[in-house]
Amino acid sequence: MNHPHTVSASGMVGPVDATRVPRYAGPATFARLPRLDEVSRADVAILGVPFDTGVSYRPGARFGPGHIRQSSKLLRPYHPGQDVHPFGVQQVADAGDVAVNPFDLTEAVQQIDDAVTAVRADGASLLTLGGDHTIALPILRSLYRDHGPIAVLHFDAHLDTWDTYFGAPYTHGTPFRRASEEGLLDLERCQHMGIRGPLYAATDLEDDAALGFQIVRADDYETDGVAGAVDRMRRRLGDGPVYVSIDIDVLDPAHAPGTGTPEAGGLTSRELLHTLRGLTGLNVVGADIVEVAPAYDHAEITGIAAAHVAYELLAVLAKNRIAA
Numbered sequence: 001m002n003h004p005h006t007v008s009a010s011g012m013v014g015p016v017d018a019t020r021v022p023r024y025a026g027p028a029t030f031a032r033l034p035r036l037d038e039v040s041r042a043d044v045a046i047l048g049v050p051f052d053t054g055v056s057y058r059p060g061a062r063f064g065p066g067h068i069r070q071s072s073k074l075l076r077p078y079h080p081g082q083d084v085h086p087f088g089v090q091q092v093a094d095a096g097d098v099a100v101n102p103f104d105l106t107e108a109v110q111q112i113d114d115a116v117t118a119v120r121a122d123g124a125s126l127l128t129l130g131g132d133h134t135i136a137l138p139i140l141r142s143l144y145r146d147h148g149p150i151a152v153l154h155f156d157a158h159l160d161t162w163d164t165y166f167g168a169p170y171t172h173g174t175p176f177r178r179a180s181e182e183g184l185l186d187l188e189r190c191q192h193m194g195i196r197g198p199l200y201a202a203t204d205l206e207d208d209a210a211l212g213f214q215i216v217r218a219d220d221y222e223t224d225g226v227a228g229a230v231d232r233m234r235r236r237l238g239d240g241p242v243y244v245s246i247d248i249d250v251l252d253p254a255h256a257p258g259t260g261t262p263e264a265g266g267l268t269s270r271e272l273l274h275t276l277r278g279l280t281g282l283n284v285v286g287a288d289i290v291e292v293a294p295a296y297d298h299a300e301i302t303g304i305a306a307a308h309v310a311y312e313l314l315a316v317l318a319k320n321r322i323a324a
Contacts (some may be wrong), residue, residue, distance in 0.1 A: 033087065
């Protein structure tokens with residue numbers, strides 16, 4: 001059934017009109033936006049990667065993209081904190097899901113690279129909904145071919161720069177070590193945000209620093225506040241291309257129970273959203289939201305948080321587009 005989409009003054013096709021179609025109805029796309037095949041082109045494409053073969057603890061992130069989309073139905077077209085219409089000044093469209101091999105990690109990584117590259121071929125920025133954190137590596141490979149070495153801004157409870165699990169080089173705990181080893185990263189500009197919890201050894205931190213990362217810990221939010229964390233983040237990232245990778249477990253389990261490797265002591269939703277707002281004016285070339293596992297979610301708490309994270313990123317991209 002066809003549903004009436006809104007159209008902005010600048011001609012962008014937006015979400016289904018909520019005054020004519022109830023929020024709980026309408027298309028199953030992110031924020032009830034048009035599908036990519038319903039618009040002539042997209043400034044921002046939202047791509048689902050339902051893949052969790054790389055997890056080391058609780059599975060289920062393969063169902064993340066659908067859960068985030070379901071949890072995004074209540075999003076509205078105006079962002080008052082940024083004074084911007086994220087769907088009105090840029091064409092945002094849902095590109096659907098990548099069909100990823102769930103049995104072969106190496107083939108899956110290549111399939112994700114191919115799909116991301118195809119969606120970006122017309123110049124669209126990409127917001128990816130995972131899936132586990134393995135997917136960041138093929139996305140970075142694709143972006144590197146256009147942008148060269150990239151600064152990764154990584155929100156997570158964990159470093160994700162470990163070497164291997166059970167001898168496997170591609171897992172959700174290793175993407176940024178592989179990316180650094182392959183020369184995809186700008187080693188002077190990468191930053192972890194929200195790191196906390198136990199490690200295997202103190203050498204994990206030494207290895208991480210050698211791979212190009214500095215760390216803003218979850219504890220630093222307690223001592224320095226959001227403004228202090230944002231200041232450190234912006235000074236580290238500088239003016240070059242930035243890729244934003246958000247593991248939803250950066251949030252405390254109170255704010256995101258639906259994830260595979262929860263750790264106590266994390267950020268609040270408000271702290272994460274305000275930190276992301278601090279990206280306004282920086283050269284954000286892509287982003288992902290990963291590790292949403294709906295089997296462990298309650299009352300859509302995690303899905304709603306992830307949907308608002310996506311909305312915040314879209315608002316940053318919209319503000320940056322206006323300023324360009």
